[in-house]
Amino acid sequence: MNNLKLVKDPKYWLLAIAASLITLHLHLSWRSENADLLGISLLFWVAVSALIWRKRDSLNLESEVFSTIFGALLIGFVLFKSTHLYGYDLFLRVSPFISILGLSLLASGVKGLKQYWQEILLVAFMAVPPGVLSIFIDLSLLTAKFASFVLWILGFQVSNSGVMVTLPTGGIKVGAGCDGFGIILQLLGLSFICLVMFGHHLWHRILVPIASVILAFVVNGMRVALMAILAALSNxxxxxxxxxxxxxxxxxxxxxxxxGVFCHFTVLRTAGARG
Known part of the structure; x- marks a missing residue:
């Protein structure tokens, strides 16, 4: 009888569907050989799962016919599209958003979507590819200037002209792939996760995203400086x-x-003291 009740309970069906979609997405992300996508996908799925688990007892699981059908169609589309992916595909960034939206409609209908606004916001952030931002914001010039400044601080004879970072025996051109948007989006996503789960103060919501962007830019600039040195050495x-x-x-x-260290001392300690 207990097993029969479990089978009839919609919570367990939703849990099984969610676990299958998460596993499928992580598998496809791993198979795409895109380490950045796999890393951020894993972090975001853990965060989304933790948020749902934390409020599991307060969720209203009532859905109407239209929402159920539409949610099932969205999930069906994700499953169908996933069987036709080979390597990296932009759909891998979009599919978590479609999956969460479909699951939310199945679980609680259109009226209940507001219960999942945090989770939907998080996976919507995943859908933004770094290359799209490069179209609207060009960080190449600023990255080249910062990398040149790092090399100058370290004592190298460096010159900077536009996106060119030049040493006496060689140099590099800072293109869109080296502008740092990949790392920036990764840390910005982590900042959103941190704020959703632990951020209780207004100054957290201002400081943490700004710090994530600055830190990502600095680390990427150091990587570009290293590559300029290696190019000059012809290695x-x-x-x-x-x-x-x-x-x-x-x-x-x-x-x-x-x-992570920054968030520990600025957000998590405050959250622990508050708790």
Whole structure:
């Protein structure tokens, strides 16, 4: 009898569907060989799951026919599209938003969507690809100037002309792929997660996003400075390692670690004292 009740309980069906969608998305993100996407997807899914779990007892799980059908169609579309993905695809950034929206409609209908505004906002942030921001905001020039400043501080004979960072024996051109939007979006997303889960003060909501952008920009500028040195040394193998290889992930991990330390001392300690 207990097993039969579990089968009939819509909560467990919703949980099973959600777990399947999350697992599918993480698998496809891993298969795409895009480490940045996999890392941020994992963090966002953990945050969304934690938020839902925290308010599980207060959720109103009542949906009407239209919302149920529309939610099922959205989930069906995600499943269908996912079977036709090969490698990295922009849909991998959009699918979490469609999945959460579909699950919310299945669970609580249109009227109950407001219960999930935090989760929907988080996954909507994931849908923004770094390349889109580069169209509207060009950070290449500022990144080149900052990298040149770092090299000058370190004692190198460096010159800067536009997006060119030049040393006596070589240099680099800072393009859109090196402007730092990838790391900026990653840390900005982490700041939103931190604020949604632990941010209770207005100064948190102002300071944390600004700090995430500044920290990401600085770390990326240091990576660009390193690549300029390697280009000047004509070390192509090391240059590719830090440019597109695992070395770029090390800087991402460094930025995440530093931002985690910052959030610990500015937000989490305050939240602990408040609790």
């Amino acid at each position: 192509q193998e090391a240059f590719e390692y830090w440019h597109t290889g695992d070395g770029s992930l090390i800087f991402s991990m460094l930025a995440v670690f530093m931002f």
